[in-house]
Amino acid sequence: MGGSMLLHRLPLRVVLLLCSLVALFSVVTADVVQTTKPGCANRCGNLTFAYPFGMNNAGNDCYFKESDAFFIFCDNSTDTPTPYMYTKECYNSFGGSSYNNNLSLIIPDFPISSAKNKFIAVGCDTYATFSGRQGSTYVTGCLSSCESFSDVINGSCSGIGCCETSIPRDAYQYNISVSSFNNHAGIWEFNPCGYAFVAEDGFFSFSTDNLHEPPFDMVPIVVDWLIPDQTCEDAKKNTTTYMCQENSNCTDAENGNGYQCRCLEGFQGNPYLQNGCQDINECVTSQPCVGICTNLPGSYNCSCPEGSQGDGRKDGKGCTPIIHEKRFRSIDIVLGQ
Template sequence: MRIYAFVARDCYNRSGGSAGNFQPWFRLGKFSVSNTRNKFMAIGCDTYAVINGSRGTSYTTGCMSLCDSTRDVVEGSCSGIGCCETAIPRGVMDFEISVSSYYKHKKVWEFNPCSYAFVAEEGTYNFSTQDLQNFKGGHKMPRVLNWAIGDQNCSEAKKDLERYACMANSECHDSNNGPGYQCNCCKGYEGNPYLGCQLGCHFTWNYC
């Protein structure tokens, strides 16, 4: 499941006074944030960003990004010079993002008045030097949530056949990122496993 969610920002004027600060939080009732499809990223040359959560997996992580000039920045690189990124753990159900600076951007204000931080779907953002002056991502970025059924694993769910969601010719798989389970068609079958899978036209054999 793909959604759009807010970007954190921390901006300053030429003299180091605050020109806007936004620290978003994100909470999920049933879905977890995909740890394999998303990255935590921060943009800026006077920037440190932290993400932490307590529901599902309890964690704190972050990264910092520093540079003195756009000459130091590598276009498209997110290795810590103008842009940094890090992974998030499995089972994340909520988080808060905080982003700040060491010197209130006074040393880099001419080309970088703001810091930004966000969780985004991997591959949807490519760092550009121009983002230091005017972040093209806007106020929201896409992120991917893991979809799963309920809060039971497969062995528990199969005990209640009236509520068990995997239909004919499908098999159950425990969610690898948080609670619940998912259904897939057996090999050789295709269709919707929650309605019932049919023998695929390209196969003459099948099994679960």
């Protein structure tokens, strides 16, 4: 697997420390090989993770030590802190600003997922920007406007009370700014604030109630994790630190600077561990044959039993009985006189 992970229920001030607290390898079934190194924990509280993430317990190399981003600090002695992962701008009935906060987030090793997050702004007199650097400075954002409460439609985030836009690729950091055109004049009674945030796509469903106050105090963010700062070509030059194990391949990350490992087709498990990618027995898991199924490393073969013909596959020709035609020997009959 390569990976995306969830920045979930984390306060902004500890994001850099705990950004690797995630549930990883969720597509790997429970009966597959272990996902952590021997002797290493795979859980912190109610959070499950897999190598190259890990805690440094029992003196083992439980995480990929070439990057501290894979180290998980687990403190079970404290309650889960309350996160603050959005920014808002509020006004009073006279149009004066009563609350303003801009938000900045920096994740040095893992880029924010451009495919699995959205930038969202809520308000009837709100425009919000999302800016950062990708070698050069970029700015994107959206505008949300409405004149009365009746204009707003629940579930719609198309620009009337709520708007959203995509996240740029290669975004390791961002700044969010929220502003107003008319200081919420004329709409203050039902919408005193505008706010904006980045969240996992599908997390937020807009409601008219959201115009008064956000319905949450925590926002999940998905980041694309990778082995940072190397391409596959460069990483393969050092067999000591190269992370992709047998029965896996290496791909340069589509989002961010680094590479990811994935099990080859026909294998599943953790490609970062030795013997982590195990053969899938398709004869058992998917039962693709109508005839005889033979499991092979990374593949399988279908065949037909004796007395039948075809490719033996459920999605192919299957197996049909061989029909033998009856043949009669010609006999010359001589008639005598």
